[in-house]
Amino acid sequence: MEYESVIGLEVHAQLLTRSKIFCGCSTLFGAEPNTHTCPVCTGLPGSLPVLNQKVVEYTIRAALATHCRIAPYSQFARKNYFYPDLPKGYQISQYELPLATDGYVEIRVDGQIKRIDLIRIHMEEDAGKLLHDLSSDRGAYSYVDFNRTGVPLIEIVSAPVIRTPEEASAYLRKLRAILMFLDICDGNMEEGSFRCDANISLRPRGQKGFGVKTELKNMNSFRNVQKALDYEIRRQTGLLDQGEKIVQETRLWDAAKGVTASMRGKEEAHDYRYFPDPDLVPLAIDPQWVEKIRASLPELPDNKKERFIRDYGIPDYDADILTSSKALANYYEECLRSYAKPKVVSNWIMSELLRELKRDEREIEECPVPARHLGEMLQMMDEGLISGKMAKSVFEEMYRTGKRAQEVVKEKGWVQVSDSSEIDRIIDQVLAANPKEVEAYRKGKDKVLGFFVGQVMKATRGQANPQLVNDLLKKKFQ
Ligand SMILES: [Zn+2]
Numbered sequence: 001m002e003y004e005s006v007i008g009l010e011v012h013a014q015l016l017t018r019s020k021i022f023c024g025c026s027t028l029f030g031a032e033p034n035t036h037t038c039p040v041c042t043g044l045p046g047s048l049p050v051l052n053q054k055v056v057e058y059t060i061r062a063a064l065a066t067h068c069r070i071a072p073y074s075q076f077a078r079k080n081y082f083y084p085d086l087p088k089g090y091q092i093s094q095y096e097l098p099l100a101t102d103g104y105v106e107i108r109v110d111g112q113i114k115r116i117d118l119i120r121i122h123m124e125e126d127a128g129k130l131l132h133d134l135s136s137d138r139g140a141y142s143y144v145d146f147n148r149t150g151v152p153l154i155e156i157v158s159a160p161v162i163r164t165p166e167e168a169s170a171y172l173r174k175l176r177a178i179l180m181f182l183d184i185c186d187g188n189m190e191e192g193s194f195r196c197d198a199n200i201s202l203r204p205r206g207q208k209g210f211g212v213k214t215e216l217k218n219m220n221s222f223r224n225v226q227k228a229l230d231y232e233i234r235r236q237t238g239l240l241d242q243g244e245k246i247v248q249e250t251r252l253w254d255a256a257k258g259v260t261a262s263m264r265g266k267e268e269a270h271d272y273r274y275f276p277d278p279d280l281v282p283l284a285i286d287p288q289w290v291e292k293i294r295a296s297l298p299e300l301p302d303n304k305k306e307r308f309i310r311d312y313g314i315p316d317y318d319a320d321i322l323t324s325s326k327a328l329a330n331y332y333e334e335c336l337r338s339y340a341k342p343k344v345v346s347n348w349i350m351s352e353l354l355r356e357l358k359r360d361e362r363e364i365e366e367c368p369v370p371a372r373h374l375g376e377m378l379q380m381m382d383e384g385l386i387s388g389k390m391a392k393s394v395f396e397e398m399y400r401t402g403k404r405a406q407e408v409v410k411e412k413g414w415v416q417v418s419d420s421s422e423i424d425r426i427i428d429q430v431l432a433a434n435p436k437e438v439e440a441y442r443k444g445k446d447k448v449l450g451f452f453v454g455q456v457m458k459a460t461r462g463q464a465n466p467q468l469v470n471d472l473l474k475k476k477f478q
Contacts, residue, residue: 001241003202005233006210007168008160011175012153013185014126014193015058020150021125022049022092027152029191033131033145041125041150043088048279051076055123055152056283058184059099060293062154063121065178065300068103070290076123076277084144085128093155094122095274099283105178106302107170108320116171117159126151160199160210165229169222172196173324177301181326189220196225201246202236211236212246216260218253228253232260304329312342321350327364331371338375339382348374352392356399368402369395377405384465385409386416418465423456423472426464430455431476441477449473 020027023040039047063070077095103118128149133141156175162168176194179185187194201213216232219225231253236246251260276282299307301323308319308329322332328349335345353374357367377398381391386409397408409415417423430452431438441448449470456469 002205003233003237003240004205004207005163005229006160006201006203006213007162007165007229008199009158009162009168009171010197010199011156011158011172012126012195012197013062013156013176013179015055015152015154015184016186017052017054017058017152019052019054021052021055021123021152022150025150029193031147033143033147036147037149041087042146043149049092049277051280051283052152056099056285057293058152058182059121059123059154060285060290061182061184061297062156062179063100063103064290064294064297065182066103066105066118066121066156066175068100068118068121070100070285071097072287073097073282073284074099074122075282076280077274078277079124079272079274081272083127084142085130085146085149087128087146087149091125091127092277092280093124097282098122099285105171105174107167107174109164109167109170114167116167117161119157119159121154121156124153124155125149126153160201165226165233168198168229169226172222172225174301177323177325181298181300181304183298189222192220195220198225198229200229200232200236202233202240211240212248214246214248214260215250216253217250217263220255224253224255227255227258228260231258235260308332312336312346314342314346318343318346318350321354322346325364331364331367334371335375338372339378341378344378345375348378348395352395353399356396368400369398373398373404380405380409384416384418386414387462387466390414390416390462415463416465417460417463418468420468420472423460423464423469426456426459427452427469427472427476430459 014027017027019025020041023038025036025038025041028036040049060070074094075097076092078090079093079095080090082089098120100121101119103121104115105118107114107116126148128144128146131143131145133143158171162171176185176187179194180187185193189195196219198216198219199213200216201211203209203211214232214236216228219228232251239246247262249265250263252263253260305319305323308314308322309316314322323329332345332349335349336342339345353367353369357364374395377386377391377394380386381388386394386405394405394408394414397403397412398405401408403411434452434455437448437451441452452473453466453469456464456473457466
């Protein structure tokens, strides 16, 4: 039997507000445990939540950037469950009336554009964090840190229209880029500011109805999302092929073992006993405010990509990669300010620069070569001060040491020899040392010219300008 996967993703993105969603406590990551807390976010009796307007504004930004409809009237709801990191015994979220619905994000997979529909975007508060200490000699202990309770999140729910792990990964990358272009989320997956759960089921190809789904959690990188989905597709296929049933449940991805394992039976929405939060008034969004926010939106990845293609004349493929993050797009444009050849810069960034970064697992923000310095180096190449081949070594050295091209070239003595009298002298030596080859060339064996060029390059330790060597050699034989 051939199966089709049906994947829907739920993304939780932490908003970059300075204070929490319902109190004035700081949202800063990494503080001493329980220092960013107050009666509201620790759920003390008698305390009342007050909505942070910035949270609503940021959510509207995300909604507009993903073509959602902003609900004129929305409401907060209590999602009831017990867990030690949830001091109130409920999480304030949105349920029946979310702030935004019916949007979409466009992704590109294998050269094809696909639209991923969004069902909704809603606001909610984050829970606290449990720290498990198994090493204590008094036995295992768990500690609760409430610094994260009440940190604002948006949950972005996609329709189950994703068909492959590759599409899932492309969608997440695009969504993360959009939020980062908007400056509303730092996108840090390791610190949990951008996290994703996946619902996945299989069905026989051609069938309309859905199969039984499992929910995957604990995937803290794009790679892990893709691997967990790959694994789950294999696991479910195996079960279905043997005529067994899929159990609806929540499964945790174990990155070290490369498997998903059952965590708990999946709850249904009615298990949470959602009801409108009586402490918070419903939200009536002023359409004028929405229009003001719309007018203030920055250039987003898709627009930027179109502009790069139009203004710089680079291929669609290049523009897609260069606009995959705001920092990379900025790097590209800054480099163009000191060296105005868009395709040359694009080639260098996509091959040399991204390769070095990938090898070091660094982001473009941590690149040791400032854009301006890359531009300077390319300029030196144009002026014939270094050859294209040397430039690669110069760049590697710049990346390794953080030095500028001029410095590297000076220190290493890598200057390209473009002095024709100097090269002429070396050519004479080479020809004198290889009389047989000279004879062969004179008899019409053209290929020997390459041999001479090679000998001259060798004698100059690769520093001679190869074009000049070629020209001068040909002149010799005229
Ligand atoms: Zn607080």
